[in-house]
Amino acid sequence: MARGPQPLPIDLSDDEREQLLSWSRRRTSAAGLAMRSRIVLAAAEGGSNTEIAARFELDRGTVRRWRDRFVEARLDGLVDEPRPGRPRSVSDAEVEQLITKTLESAPKDATHWSTRSMAAHLGMSQSTVSRVWRAFGLAPHKTETWKLSKDPQFTDKVRDIVGLYLDPPERALVLCVDEKTQVQALDRTAPTFPMLPGTPERASHDYVRHGTSSLYAALDLATGKVIGSLHSRHRAVEFGKFLRKIDAEVPDDLEVHLVLDNASTHKTPAIKRWLAAHPRFVLHFTPTSSSWLNLVERWFAELTTKKLQRSAHRSVSALNADIRSWIKTWNDNPKPYVWTKTADDILSSIANYCRRISDSGH
The missing domain is CATH 1.10.10 (Arc Repressor Mutant, subunit A)
Known part of the structure; x- marks a missing residue:
């Protein structure tokens, strides 16, 4: 049976292999060169054109072309040829x-x-x-903030909460709970001008305050639905009322696992007595300075950007009505947030970052 031409064998020197490995690790700049390097490295391992094409989801002709180019011109054969046009003015x-x-x-x-x-x-x-x-992805005008938790139980708490997210217990409801305090009822000092072609919406810079409200929210990990409760103050008394609301809305045959922060209002004697009388409630505390572990914070961000940031309210009652309406609309078509990183991924990432800042000389 007739067979096609055999692919040209490739034998790499140590210098060539080192250079190809360096090129193959590029992610953004020179992505084409990175792929060509991977093709040659795979060919040097004995892979056929068909096998390499299937592995990298490429056309077999593409694999054959770069294999032949390398055999003919070695590393220079993989580099793009100069294009016609004005030569570079910067060395x-x-x-x-x-x-x-x-x-x-x-x-x-x-x-x-x-x-x-x-x-x-x-x-x-x-x-x-x-x-x-x-x-080169440089943006000197941008800066990001960070903070490392000093919680002595940081690792244990991360493993507890992430384990809860990735493998929730059976016959249980996992709720991410937090309070959005001091939500202000703000009204602009002048009417907002609507958007027009070529002109964005325009609102006055200054505003009038009409009071504040505090929102307690519990995000269902599985469904994305939210149980919400609005109060004029932010104390253990209001948190206790919110726990009783959760207890009334969750079926009696389910355990209730709450992910929440270390606020003092969550640990008063009255709250502890209530929890002791309701053993189906299990509390999982996030580490200090680690609100990013609580998924309800992501929901609070959506509430802020999609509703509160650009709305105007002349009273706290109008603000509360708007928030309740937004929660109802959300619950009509809830969107659960999917946690993907394992505890090992998170702890490894933080450890790497700590090593970087320790080696920075500061």
């Missing part, structure tokens, strides 16, 4: 200098570089600085 050394300056220094008159200040400092065009920053 690799200048790009390296720009990146080093961006990462390791700051201007004398500011906390971070801008494209204009960096361009003036290095004698480049602003567009060149902007293109290089985009290519």
Whole structure:
């Protein structure tokens, strides 16, 4: 039976293998070069064109082309050929200098570089600085905040709550509980102008306060439905009323596992007595400074951005009515949040971050 031509064998030197492995790890820049490197590495392991094509979901002709190009020109055969057009005006050394300056220094008159200040400092065009920053994912104007929990039981609490999310117990309801306190009833000092073609909605910068409300919410892990309760104050008394509401709405034959923070209102003698009289309630406390572990915080963010942030209320009663209406609409078509990371993933990520900041020299 006739067979097609056999693929060209590939034998790599140590330097070639090291370079191909380096190229293959690229994720954003030079993604095409990364894939070509993986093809050659797979071919060097003895894979056929058909096997490699199936493995990387490519056309067999593509695999054959890059195998042949490597055999013919080695590493140079994988690099894109120069395209016609204006030659580069910035050398690799200048790009390296720009990146080093961006990462390791700051201007004398500011906390971070801008494209204009960096361009003036290095004698480049602003567009060149902007293109290089985009290519390397640099954004000096952005900053993110973080905080590490100092809870001595951090690891145990993470494993407890994440285990509850990933493998909830049978015949039980898992509820993520928290309070959104001091929700303000705000009204703009002038009517809001509606959006028009070419013009966004416009609202006055200043506002009038008409009081506050506190929202207690319990997010059902399985269904995404929310049990909500609004109160004028935020004390253990109101939390006790909310527990009784949950008790009334959850079927008697189900255990109730509550994920909640370490607020003092959750641990008063009166609350402890109520919990002792209702043993089906099991509390799981998040570590201190770790509200990100409580999924109801994600729901609070949606409530804020989709309803509260741009609405106006002339009274607390109007605010409460709006919140109740929004919860009802949510519960008509609830969307559960799906937790995916394991406790090991989280703890490993935090450990890696701690090592990075410990080695930073600060």
